[in-house]
Amino acid sequence: MKKVLAIVLCVAMLAALGVSLVACNDNADFKVGFICLHDENSTYDKNFIDAIYEAQKALGLKDEQIIIKTNVPEGNECYVAAADLVDQGCDVVFANSFGHESYMLQAAKDFPEVQFCHATGTMAHDANVANFQNAFASIYEGRYLAGIAAGHKLQELVNGGAAAKIGYVGAFPYAEVVSGYTSFYLGVKSVVANVTMEVQFTNSWYDETAEKNAANNLIQRGAVLISQHADSWGAPTACEQANVPNVSYNGSTISNCPNTYIISSRINWAPYYEYMIKCVQNGEDIAADWTGTIATNSVLLTDLNAAAYADAATATAAQNAINTAKAALQNGTLEVFDCDTFTVGGQTIATYMADVNTDSAFTPDTQVIENGAFEESSKRSAPYFDIRIDGITCLN
Amino acid sequence: MAKVKANKTPLVRISKRTDISGWKALGIRAIAFVAALVLGGIVTAILLEGNPFKFYSYLFEGTFGTPRRIWKLLQDLAMLLLISLAVTPAFKMRFWNIGAEGQALVGVLAAGAMIFYIGDAVPNGVLILIMAVAAVAAGIIWAVIPGIFKAYFNTNETLFTLMMNYVAMCLINYFINIWVTSGSGVLGVLAGGHFPVIGGQPQILTIIIVAVVTALVAVYLSRSKHGYELSVVGESENTARYIGINVKKVVIRTMILSGALCGLVGLLLVGGIHYTVTADLVGGNGFTAILVSWLAKFNPIYMIATSFLVTFLNQGATFAADSFRLGGSFSDIIVGLFFFAIIACEFFINYKVTFNLKSKKKDEAKAAIVTEEVVEEVKEEVQG
Numbered sequence: 001m002k003k004v005l006a007i008v009l010c011v012a013m014l015a016a017l018g019v020s021l022v023a024c025n026d027n028a029d030f031k032v033g034f035i036c037l038h039d040e041n042s043t044y045d046k047n048f049i050d051a052i053y054e055a056q057k058a059l060g061l062k063d064e065q066i067i068i069k070t071n072v073p074e075g076n077e078c079y080v081a082a083a084d085l086v087d088q089g090c091d092v093v094f095a096n097s098f099g100h101e102s103y104m105l106q107a108a109k110d111f112p113e114v115q116f117c118h119a120t121g122t123m124a125h126d127a128n129v130a131n132f133q134n135a136f137a138s139i140y141e142g143r144y145l146a147g148i149a150a151g152h153k154l155q156e157l158v159n160g161g162a163a164a165k166i167g168y169v170g171a172f173p174y175a176e177v178v179s180g181y182t183s184f185y186l187g188v189k190s191v192v193a194n195v196t197m198e199v200q201f202t203n204s205w206y207d208e209t210a211e212k213n214a215a216n217n218l219i220q221r222g223a224v225l226i227s228q229h230a231d232s233w234g235a236p237t238a239c240e241q242a243n244v245p246n247v248s249y250n251g252s253t254i255s256n257c258p259n260t261y262i263i264s265s266r267i268n269w270a271p272y273y274e275y276m277i278k279c280v281q282n283g284e285d286i287a288a289d290w291t292g293t294i295a296t297n298s299v300l301l302t303d304l305n306a307a308a309y310a311d312a313a314t315a316t317a318a319q320n321a322i323n324t325a326k327a328a329l330q331n332g333t334l335e336v337f338d339c340d341t342f343t344v345g346g347q348t349i350a351t352y353m354a355d356v357n358t359d360s361a362f363t364p365d366t367q368v369i370e371n372g373a374f375e376e377s378s379k380r381s382a383p384y385f386d387i388r389i390d391g392i393t394c395l396n
Numbered sequence: 397m398a399k400v401k402a403n404k405t406p407l408v409r410i411s412k413r414t415d416i417s418g419w420k421a422l423g424i425r426a427i428a429f430v431a432a433l434v435l436g437g438i439v440t441a442i443l444l445e446g447n448p449f450k451f452y453s454y455l456f457e458g459t460f461g462t463p464r465r466i467w468k469l470l471q472d473l474a475m476l477l478l479i480s481l482a483v484t485p486a487f488k489m490r491f492w493n494i495g496a497e498g499q500a501l502v503g504v505l506a507a508g509a510m511i512f513y514i515g516d517a518v519p520n521g522v523l524i525l526i527m528a529v530a531a532v533a534a535g536i537i538w539a540v541i542p543g544i545f546k547a548y549f550n551t552n553e554t555l556f557t558l559m560m561n562y563v564a565m566c567l568i569n570y571f572i573n574i575w576v577t578s579g580s581g582v583l584g585v586l587a588g589g590h591f592p593v594i595g596g597q598p599q600i601l602t603i604i605i606v607a608v609v610t611a612l613v614a615v616y617l618s619r620s621k622h623g624y625e626l627s628v629v630g631e632s633e634n635t636a637r638y639i640g641i642n643v644k645k646v647v648i649r650t651m652i653l654s655g656a657l658c659g660l661v662g663l664l665l666v667g668g669i670h671y672t673v674t675a676d677l678v679g680g681n682g683f684t685a686i687l688v689s690w691l692a693k694f695n696p697i698y699m700i701a702t703s704f705l706v707t708f709l710n711q712g713a714t715f716a717a718d719s720f721r722l723g724g725s726f727s728d729i730i731v732g733l734f735f736f737a738i739i740a741c742e743f744f745i746n747y748k749v750t751f752n753l754k755s756k757k758k759d760e761a762k763a764a765i766v767t768e769e770v771v772e773e774v775k776e777e778v779q780g
Contacts, residue, residue: 039724040723067718068718068721069718070717070718071714073674073676073679074582075670075677076670080464080468083464084462098582099582099584099674101584102584102672106585172579172580172581173579174578174579175580177579203569203573203581355578362576386578
């Protein structure tokens with residue numbers, strides 16, 4: 001009897017071993033972890049989370065292979081979350097907020113066998129940590145195109161007697177935001193040459209009340225069109241209430257702003273996720289600094305809302321202008337930061353040293369104007385355009 | 397008719413009770429905890445149309461599942477306990493200090509400023525000492541200002557300390573804007589001022605410090621003259637004055653202690669845990685501390701249990717929310733349910749509820765008997 005039992009047990013163990021070996025194959029135990037600053041209530045995080053599911057579907061990963069941690073603050077909690085994801089068997093960990101970077105870098109140093117990828121960060125290209133990577137997208141191109149849509153609306157308003165003055169609600173006076181509002185402004189300017197813009201910063205990435213108040217303040221100061229780079233619904237909601245046309249960010253806000261919403265640009269993170277996951281699954285290196293573009297499908301525009309225009313013909317004209325500019329951006333005949341399209345202190349600039357490399361004093365260290373254009377996101381994925389150009393006034 | 401009505405016993409009768417035994421009180425709290433667990437399970441089952449037991453297993457998996465999670469639990473418990481200890485002496489004195497968040501934040505700011513300005517100039521050991529002095533001093537200043545105003549001008553300390561929180565947050569953002577010239581608003585990890593790691597775990601030092609402070613505060617409150625004085629001031633200022641206690645002095649002294657402990661919280665957050673400065677670093681613990689301290693009836697030893705409960709729930713429910721992919725509001729609902737049950741159960745500990753579900757006739761008969769008894773008693777008393 002004992003012998004029989006022993007044989008049965010042996011067979012069972014062998015079977016279990018076989019099953020587990022098969023399970024190890026074809027990346028079935030592969031796991032990817034995501035760290036998000038907030039949850040889906042923030043448009044910024046929702047954009048990341050939606051892309052996770054899109055990539056999951058495209059790559060055929062199971063739910064157990066995707067672990068998402070939400071509401072992780074920009075402190076040591078990020079390190080603990082990253083380490084916990086490693087404990088759970090993740091092969092690659094991704095974090096989505098700028099302030100997560102130092103903690104992700106530390107985790108990368110402590111867990112060299114796991115890949116750590118960080119969106120919007122600036123340190124990977126000169127940190128020399130093999131398993132730490134940054135990623136961003138050339139969203140300034142998307143904002144430029146959204147600016148063209150806004151420019152057509154503004155032209156309509158100007159034809160009706162309004163002043164060519166627009167407003168922009170920005171989060172922080174930081175290169176990422178400066179690059180964003182400047183590209184938007186240049187997009188509008190390509191349609192309405194004499195436009196001026198006022199920018200108000202909220203000094204927070206997500207502060208619904210502050211964003212609402214900033215939008216209202218800009219409207220009171222005479223802005224007839226508003227755009228934003230902050231993550232709540234504050235500014236679009238304020239615009240709908242005041243019946244002021246607006247361009248949003250991170251995705252469509254048409255559900256709450258059916259009459260005033262023009263268009264929105266957003267970064268599509270799914271292509272990067274797919275790239276990052278495939279690299280790890282195939283044992284290939286992930287680029288230390290990856291910049292998604294219109295060509296990689298990383299920079300997207302939502303559908304133009306024709307209802308925001310008084311005349312259907314203007315909407316069509318706007319759409320055509322966007323299509324033309326988009327093609328020109330892709331084939332390189334159009335540069336968003338072409339130095340001929342803007343001045344600084346009344347002068348056209350020919351050289352500019354930007355702060356690209358990491359140091360605590362933020363020293364300008366790299367020449368970024370080449371062939372008459374400011375080469376954004378080519379020296380590093382995160383934006384470094386921080387020039388205050390003529391026509392734009394920062395209120396705070 | 398009115399007379400008859402007045403004689404009727406109400407369906408539910410609530411009476412104050414003071415004689416409840418410790419075990420019975422503990423039993424009621426245990427029932428509340430279990431009831432909250434069941435409620436949490438039901439909510440999860442409704443939201444997910446599925447197995448409520450998964451919720452319970454996530455609750456424990458998220459807190460005790462791995463050594464790292466246990467260390468996180470212990471560290472968060474220690475930090476919540478420390479800031480709860482900080483508000484307790486003031487609360488015992490009936491000084492409603494809801495400014496612990498701000499008092500800890502200025503500690504954070506002071507400690508961070510020391511690293512930022514003199515971190516390169518002095519050795520790490522000296523830097524940590526300077527940080528400690530700066531953080532504690534900053535906490536004291538932030539707490540003693542409303543203390544002085546209360547003592548000398550009888551200003552409302554609740555509003556005063558609350559407003560000081562916002563001033564502290566704005567100060568931090570102001571300094572970050574000065575320090576981070578790129579404008580990103582993110583300071584990142586500071587290089588100096590990191591506390592030494594004891595026993596291979598960075599959390600151990602924090603836990604030891606908090607354990608020592610807990611013991612000291614417990615002794616201070618229950619065994620020292622100061623502790624006695626502040627509880628007398630809390631019971632009745634007039635009595636305190638009558639027996640010769642200098643109320644102004646006690647108020648100010650107690651707020652200095654509160655502020656110093658909050659400053660210590662800030663110091664540990666910067667030097668022992670985050671190595672950076674942000675306005676979110678205290679994370680609302682200054683407000684949660686009020687609940688923790690109150691639930692523990694201002695007893696530092698009970699506070700270990702209430703801090704544990706809050707930390708356990710937060711960490712466990714957050715893990716469950718992420719595992720269910722339900723977002724942050726789910727964990728808030730769960731934690732809210734627990735507090736609802738636990739605060740409700742305090743009612744049953746302090747009051748006795750009697751139901752009268754018997755028939756009307758019996759009621760009337762009983763009422764008659766009771767009335768007779770009362771009459772007898774009164775008679776006896778009068779005769780006595």
